[in-house]
C-alpha cells in the first residue's frame with residue numbers, strides 16, 4: 001500500500017510539474033509578444049536624498065499587464081525574459097521609455113530628475129548596449145550623469161573581466177553605476193574597489209531588520225563606512241518605517257528609497273504624486289487600483 005501511495009504521489013508530482021512546465025512555456029510565448037502588444041509598462045519609485053530630504057529622481061520598474069495572465073510582477077517574468085534572451089529587447093525598451101517619459105515630466109514640471117534603470121547580466125554583455133544608452137540620452141537631451149544603471153552584485157563575481165569591460169564601456173558615456181541588492185552576495189570590499197562603481201544600494205533585507213537586529217545594523221554600518229571610504233555613495237532600499245529611516249539617516253546614508261516615502265507609482269500618477277509632496281506624509285498616497 002505504501003508503494004501504491006508512493007506511486008500516486010509520484011504521478012501527482014509529475015502532472016503538477018508538467019502543468020508548471022506548460023504554464024511557463026505559455027508565459028514565455030506571451031512575453032515574446034508583450035512588447036509589440038504594448039503590454040509592458042513602467043512604474044516609478046521615488047528616490048530621496050537623505051539629509052534634506054528631497055525628491056531627486058526615480059527608479060524605473062517594469063510591470064506586465066498580460067492579456068492572458070493579468071498583472072505580472074517582474075520577479076515572475078524577468079527570469080523568463082533572461083532565459084529566452086527577450087530581456088535584451090525589453091531592456092532596450094525600458095531605457096528608451098524611461099528617458100522619454102521622465103523627459104516629458106521634466107519639461108512639464110520645469111525641473112530635472114535622476115533615473116535609475118536595472119540592467120540584467122545578459123543586457124550588460126550585449127554589444128549594442130552603449131549605443132542604446134547613448135541614443136536614448138541624445139534623443140531626450142539628457143545629461144548622462146542623470147542616468148544611473150543598476151547591476152547586481154553577482155555580476156561583479158562572474159566573468160569578471162568581460163563584465164568589467166562592459167561596465168567601463170557604459171560608464172565612459174558618463175552614466176553612473178550602482179550595485180543593487182548589495183550585501184547578500186559574496187563580493188568583498190576589495191572586489192568593489194576594482195570596479196568603477198558610483199553607488200551601492202544596501203539590500204532591503206538588512207534595512208527591514210536593522211531596527212530590531214543588531215547584526216543587521218552592524219552590516220548596514222559596515223557597508224556605509226566601507227563605501228564612503230571608497231568614495232561610493234549609498235542608498236538604503238526598502239525603508240518602510242520612520243525607525244528605519246532615522247537609523248539609516250543617522251548612519252549617514254546618502255539616499256533613501258522605500259514604501260515609507262512611496263511605492264512605485266504608475267507614470268500617469270507621477271505629476272499628482274509630486275504635487276502632493278507638499279502635503280503631510282499620510283495624505284500623500286496615490287490611489288492605485290492595481291497591486292504594486
Ligand code: C2E
Nearest residue numbers: 061062073074075078094118119120238239240257258259
Ligand atoms: P530591485 O531593482 O532591487 O527593485 C526594488 C524592488 O523592491 C522593487 O520591486 C520595489 O517595488 C521593491 N521595494 C521598494 N521599496 C520597498 C519597500 O519599502 N519594501 C518592500 N518590501 N519592497 C520594496 P519590484 O518592482 O517587484 O521589482 C523586483 C525586481 O525586478 C527589481 O529589484 C529588479 O531586480 C527587477 N526589475 C524590475 N524592473 C526591471 C527592469 O526594467 N529590468 C531588469 N533587468 N530588472 C528589473
Ligand code: MG
Nearest residue numbers: 059118150180
Ligand atoms: Mg534596482
Ligand code: MG
Nearest residue numbers: 180181201237
Ligand atoms: Mg534592490
Ligand code: MG
Nearest residue numbers: 118152180181
Ligand atoms: Mg534587483
